[in-house]
Amino acid sequence: MGSDVPARDELVRRAAELAPLLRKHANWAEDNRRLHDEVVEGLEDAGIFRLRAPKRFGGFEADTGTLVEVAAELGRGDGAAAWVASVYWIPTWMTCMFPDAVQEEVFATPDVRVCGTLSPSAMATPADGGIVVNGKWGFISGAHHSHWQEIIAVYAAPDSEPYPVVALVPMSDLLVVDDWHASGLRGTGSVSTVAKDVFVPAERVLPLPQVLQGQSASAENAKSPAYRTPLLPVASASSVGTVLGLGRAAKEVFLERLPHRKITYTGYESQREAPLTHHQVAEAANKLDEAEFHAHRLSSTVDRKGAEGAEWKLVERARARGDLGSVVRLVKESVDVLATASGGSSVYRDVPVQRIARDVQAVHLHALMHPNTNAELYGRVLCGLEADTAYI
Structure with missing residues (x-):
């Protein structure tokens, strides 16, 4: 079973067009602690669940640069939907390490999750x-x-x-x-x-050590650039887009509210006239730009080395974790600035920045995503020591 593979721009466009649907059901998802069925159907219709599936099963074998931008667009709509999509991509990739007969069983389900x-x-x-x-x-x-x-x-x-x-x-x-x-x-x-x-x-x-090293038991996938990379760089690059999307969303919703807000108990009738606001917006935007650099360096490294079929050096694997941690740290710092600048009215549920800030905090605490854990590992390797974990 083959598939016409959409270009990156097309997949990103599809993800961006889902934003209204994701926003519509974001509060329902919070109340019910799961994604709405319509959101799952929308993600399926857009081909989001096929991004890391093999082409012979109707998948797209998308590179991680595509994952970053698709997840970022989803994250602009709802961080929970983007997170679930990106989490599905990682075990789907791991499935592609298994023998071909096993893959035939799993991918027999269209848009398998x-x-x-x-x-x-x-x-x-x-x-x-x-x-x-x-x-x-x-x-x-x-x-x-x-x-x-x-x-x-x-x-x-x-x-x-x-x-x-x-x-x-x-x-x-x-x-x-x-x-x-x-x-x-x-x-x-x-x-x-x-x-x-x-x-x-x-x-x-x-x-597990075989999968961590990206050593596939699949004859069919052996030559595909998408499936010849160690697991942790793949997982890192699969995850960062959601974080970028949350950062972009925070900036957008802040700027949307800005013209209609004043700073209570001050002489400013419009928040956007205050020099403090100018500093806050610039600081948040710069941190988001820095996060974009680390996310794209990470995905570019994964995709380039996959295309080359080149062996990963220890320091490259540690830097992949380091880039992941840097994205999470910088986006959280950016969102924290904007959340602080959003004022008391932002505690209301219909103001999305409060949900975005909580979602970023949850990502920040995730064991794989935590900036401190990733920075320590990267620094340890830079200091000439061996990694103290197999998850690299």
């Missing part, structure tokens, strides 16, 4: 023809609308040292625990899932 995790919070034991998994995973964004979950478990066999594995499991095999009561990214439906004696056939299991 694969949620997942990178945390090995379950155990796996050997069974005839595969493994049996027991455990629980948290923060599974988009689980309510997923067909499959990519899981991580520690495989413990009597004749070997325990090691982490990646497996693909139909959502029907898992219990979904509706425990997502959060202050930010509320609409992502990032619930927990549970496996109770779930059998996974051996062909749907891979060693």
Whole structure:
């Protein structure tokens, strides 16, 4: 099954046209702690779930530069929708590391949605023809609308040292625990899932170190630039667009409200006349520009090295994490400035900047996204030390 692959500009245009729909349902998503079905349908119709799927299954095999700009446009409409889309892209890419027969099973579902995790919070034991998994995973964004979950478990066999594995499991095999009561990214439906004696056939299991290195078990995908890069640079580049979109949204909604606001208890009848406002807007805009640099350097590096099929140096992998952290830090700083400048009326629910600020804070606290964690790793490698984590 082939597919005509839309150009980047076309995919970005489709994402931008979804903004009114995403904004329309953003408060519903917050109330119900998941995306509205109409939003999921809109994302599907625009081809958003196909971006990282192989062309032979009707996917687009889009590069990460496209992911950045598509997610940024989605993030301008609703950060939760953008986050779920970008989270789907990562396990979808991981699915492309599996043998071709497994991919045929997963991608048999049109516009298949694969949620997942990178945390090995379950155990796996050997069974005839595969493994049996027991455990629980948290923060599974988009689980309510997923067909499959990519899981991580520690495989413990009597004749070997325990090691982490990646497996693909139909959502029907898992219990979904509706425990997502959060202050930010509320609409992502990032619930927990549970496996109770779930059998996974051996062909749907891979060693996690192999996937972290981008070592594919797929003959069909071996020559595609999209699938020959280590996992963490791919995951980093897949995630930053949502953050950029939240920053752009904060700037836009602030400037939209600006002409109609005064600064209470001052002589300024219009907030835009105040020199303080000029400094705030310039500071926020400059930080957003800096974040754009790091996001595009990250995606350009991933795409260039994928096209070349070149080996990644340790410092390049650490810098990818560093760029991710820099985007998150700079966008949060930009949004914080604008949220502070938005005044007391911004606490009302119909003023989007309050939701944007909460969503950015939630991203900022995410283990993979946290600026401090990423900066420390990058600095450690720059100082000539080995990385102290496999997630690089």
